[in-house]
Amino acid sequence: MRAPAAFLALAFLPGPCQAAELVQYQIENGEIRASLTGQPGNPVRGRAIVAERQKGLCLLCHTGSFPEERFQGDLAPTLAGVGARMSEGQLRLRMVDGTKVNGQTIMPPYYRIDGLARVAPAFRGKTLLNAPEIEDVVAYLRTLRDDDAGQSK
Amino acid sequence: MWNELRSAGVIAALALCAGARAEDARRSGFDDMGPGTQAMQREDSSNPGMLSALEGESLWSAPAGPAQTSCASCHGEASASMKGVAARYPAFDTASQRPLDLAGRISQCRDQRQQAGPLPRESRELVALTTYVGLQSRGQPIAPPEDARLTPFRDAGKALYSQRMGQLNFSCAQCHDENAGGHLGAALIPQAHPTGYPLYRLEWQATGSLQRRLRNCMIGTRAEPFTYGGLEYIELELFLMQRAAGMAIETPAVRP
Secondary structure, three states, X not given: OOOHHHHHHHHOOOOOOOEOOOOOOOOEOOEOOOOOOOOOXXXXXXXXXXXXXXXXXXXXXXXXXXXXXXXXXXXXXXXXXXXXXXXXXXXXXXXXXXXXXXXXXXXXOOOOOXXXXXXXXXXXXXXXXXXXXXXXXXXXXXXXXXXXXXOOO | OHXXXXXXXXXXXXXXXXXHHOOOOOOOHHHHOOHHHHHHHHOOOOOOHHHXXXXXXXXXXXXXXXXXXXXXXXXXXXXXXXXXXXXXXXXXXOOOOEEEOHHHHHHHHHHHOOOOOOOOOOOHXXXXXXXXXXXXXXXXXOXXXXXXXXXXXXXXXXXXXXXOEOOOOEOHHHXXXXXXXXXXXXXXXXXXXXOOOOEEEOOOOEEEOHHHHHHXXXXXXXXXXXXXXXXXXXXXXXXXXXXXXXXXXXOOOEEO
């Protein structure tokens, strides 16, 4: 797993995600309080990740205030106001691994590589998002304080 | 005698269906399609899946193998001999001691009876023959055989249906039981009843099998699909056919 050859091979794979080495984190009272990067994320980049279907995938299930994005899903709570409903640490835990909050959730674990079955070779050993991207999305979600936004049904 | 018994069984099954219908919340994917796509399926002249069925019809009587036998040489008119067959598959194959889906049975017959070699999975010919045989059961209720030898395979299919898979970590059940009727992006999540296979999928621009459709879902969850013809797909089909028991066969269906 940690052989140099494996590292080299993975380093040349395209894609957003990092291999093998995940940042360690602590879960306390339903939160991951510390930033995975030690830095605050960038909400502008975070918004782009959330809106982009192939990257964040968020709008396949969630609605939110994205007037430019049509065909948002309705399988999960709206993102509108989520920054008021949840703390930064709660959002971070839900992004990293929502199954830690609710074992039955359909939300994919965005920062986990273990305990997954039959992952396709192209995605094996990779997280959906890397640590800076998780922080960007968390920073963006924290800006969503308005409960009334995104109610376009 | 056997025919009488079987008729009685069918009547009993139909009566059960009729009784259950009032509370049956099951929906075929057909029920949720737009009127245009429904009309395309309903009218044989506009249903693109019928092209595959027609090709299958000519293959049915095309000689193959050293003895130049065709399906028709043994089975005669498909409209008589194949009626209701697709509604009972997958079935247990004594020779291989495992369940076979309809396509697998056709390919096995081609290989062992006609000695013309197996037909590759998802090949045009195999899809065509399967569609033609499936068409002979159109309108009939799905009637999985009561064969105890199938039970462990069906149970394995049920377990697979509930197993999370892929980087996105979804199980079939999470979408098609718990969230059926909801929308993944723009797409309505159907209840995933295998009533119409092989079917013409507009997204494919082709007629394809249930295994091809299951494969699409697995790729969508970023899972490694099972091998075509693999036992896992047949186990899943056994479970799905049981889950859809009593619903009408639509082959060849049309889906978005």
